Amino acid sequence: MNKVVNGADEAVRDINDGATLMLGGFGLCGLPENCIAALVRKGAKDLTCISNNAGVDDFGIGLMLKQRQVKKMISSYVGENAEFERQLLSGELEVELIPQGTLATRCMASGYGMPAIFTPAGIGTEVAIGKEVRNFNGKDYLMEMAFEADFAIVKAWKGDTMGNLVYKATARNFNAVMAMAGKVTIAEVEELVQPGELDPDHIHTPGIYVHRIFQGKDYEKRIEQRTVRKK
Amino acid sequence: MLDKEGIAKRIAKEIKDGFYVNLGIGIPTLVANYIPHNIDVVLQSENGLLGMGPFPFEGEEDADVINAGKQTITMLPGSAVFDSAMSFGMIRAKKVNLTILGAMEVSENGDIASWKIPGKMVKGMGGAMDLVASAENIIVAMQHVNKAGESKLLPKCMLPLTGINCVKKIVTELAVFDVLPEGGFKLLERAPGVSIEQIKNATAGKLIIDGDVPEMVI
Numbered sequence: 199m200n201k202v203v204n205g206a207d208e209a210v211r212d213i214n215d216g217a218t219l220m221l222g223g224f225g226l227c228g229l230p231e232n233c234i235a236a237l238v239r240k241g242a243k244d245l246t247c248i249s250n251n252a253g254v255d256d257f258g259i260g261l262m263l264k265q266r267q268v269k270k271m272i273s274s275y276v277g278e279n280a281e282f283e284r285q286l287l288s289g290e291l292e293v294e295l296i297p298q299g300t301l302a303t304r305c306m307a308s309g310y311g312m313p314a315i316f317t318p319a320g321i322g323t324e325v326a327i328g329k330e331v332r333n334f335n336g337k338d339y340l341m342e343m344a345f346e347a348d349f350a351i352v353k354a355w356k357g358d359t360m361g362n363l364v365y366k367a368t369a370r371n372f373n374a375v376m377a378m379a380g381k382v383t384i385a386e387v388e389e390l391v392q393p394g395e396l397d398p399d400h401i402h403t404p405g406i407y408v409h410r411i412f413q414g415k416d417y418e419k420r421i422e423q424r425t426v427r428k429k
Numbered sequence: 430m431l432d433k434e435g436i437a438k439r440i441a442k443e444i445k446d447g448f449y450v451n452l453g454i455g456i457p458t459l460v461a462n463y464i465p466h467n468i469d470v471v472l473q474s475e476n477g478l479l480g481m482g483p484f485p486f487e488g489e490e491d492a493d494v495i496n497a498g499k500q501t502i503t504m505l506p507g508s509a510v511f512d513s514a515m516s517f518g519m520i521r522a523k524k525v526n527l528t529i530l531g532a533m534e535v536s537e538n539g540d541i542a543s544w545k546i547p548g549k550m551v552k553g554m555g556g557a558m559d560l561v562a563s564a565e566n567i568i569v570a571m572q573h574v575n576k577a578g579e580s581k582l583l584p585k586c587m588l589p590l591t592g593i594n595c596v597k598k599i600v601t602e603l604a605v606f607d608v609l610p611e612g613g614f615k616l617l618e619r620a621p622g623v624s625i626e627q628i629k630n631a632t633a634g635k636l637i638i639d640g641d642v643p644e645m646v647i
Contacts, residue, residue: 224495274554293551296554300558318521319558366493368474368510369492370477371477374512374513423499
């Protein structure tokens with residue numbers, strides 16, 4: 199059960215034009231930086247990207263947007279990116295905005311083998327247009343379908359060669375739910391260890407969900423809003 | 430009239446001992462600074478944290494520890510981290526006792542618009558739609574009028590909705606209101622130095638004034 203590949207370029211080798219990708223992270227926190235760089239090098243286009251945010255102009259998915267590799271974004275919040283806004287307003291980029299919890303839960307449903315979920319988020323709003331509404335115990339819920347993604351690309355803190363993953367602090371975010379949801383899941387980790395080095399009780403994503411893993415390098419881990427207090 | 434800090438101070442009085450609270454971006458974030466020290470409160474950040482603490486000391490910031498506003502923060506003793514699905518799971522399951530968020534408009538039946546200005550602002554709803562659809566106790570913190578001087582407390586929202594029939598209470602620089610289940614903004618308190626007349630002039634939706642309205646104590 200050795201899932202180790204030789205770096206990011208090998209991990210994304212078969213991500214071709216038109217693929218649907220999930221990309222973990224929240225803002226710039228917990229981004230699969232190595233895989234994004236490899237995708238930019240590879241140059242695959244017409245990609246559909248499911249990701250909570252779209253990065254900033256020179257970091258994260260913003261780097262793929264700059265190369266016009268993205269056809270469609272499915273996200274919950276996409277501020278902070280001028281190139282994104284330009285492509286959206288000019289019609290080059292298609293965008294589907296969906297509630298953040300719906301986004302996460304549609305990933306989760308996929309990893310749990312459930313075709314759809316019911317959520318009250320978006321009832322009475324434009325998000326509900328064209329969707330089935332069901333009433334349970336007097337309250338309306340929207341039926342939202344599980345995502346199908348060709349690849350899920352996630353970043354973890356530690357992982358072992360069998361694909362078991364552990365995330366650090368709030369960098370877990372969408373990584374842990376997307377890791378369960380790809381037809382092929384690619385995990386890049388800060389530290390790759392041998393089986394047995396991670397405590398089974400502390401595994402966040404069991405290796406069965408992960409197909410390829412490698413130890414990333416040169417993590418920038420950029421901070422979007424550096425807020426501090428004085429000592 | 431209250432400034433932003435004043436609105437935050439007044440809202441902090443709504444937080445009770447034992448509450449789990451989600452604070453939105455903007456004025457709601459400031460509320461954390463005014464939670465009384467003698468009560469036990471846990472802040473939830475919807476990117477996946479319970480136990481959010483203050484900003485880190487200079488030099489101690491960690492890119493892996495942020496809040497939903499993408500700001501560097503700290504985790505207090507007893508914190509728990511989890512993934513985004515569980516984060517909205519606990520919100521949907523009504524485990525979070527109080528949600529405080531900003532708004533562009535609120536209608537007299539408790540509808541809220543907060544995420545989109547057609548043709549102008551395309552950023553997305555983030556977690557706001559999930560929060561307002563599930564939370565039982567929602568307080569809106571906002572300015573009473575927009576930059577053009579138009580009331581944000583309306584008979585009906587003009588902007589695309591975030592959620593319907595959900596806002597329970599509003600705190601603005603002028604006043605505190607309950608949004609009544611049968612419809613209408615019930616005036617509870619006036620901000621210091623603000624007259625009933627001022628509040629009437631700034632409120633386009635149905636305003637309900639029942640007897641003497643006290644000045645708020647903050």
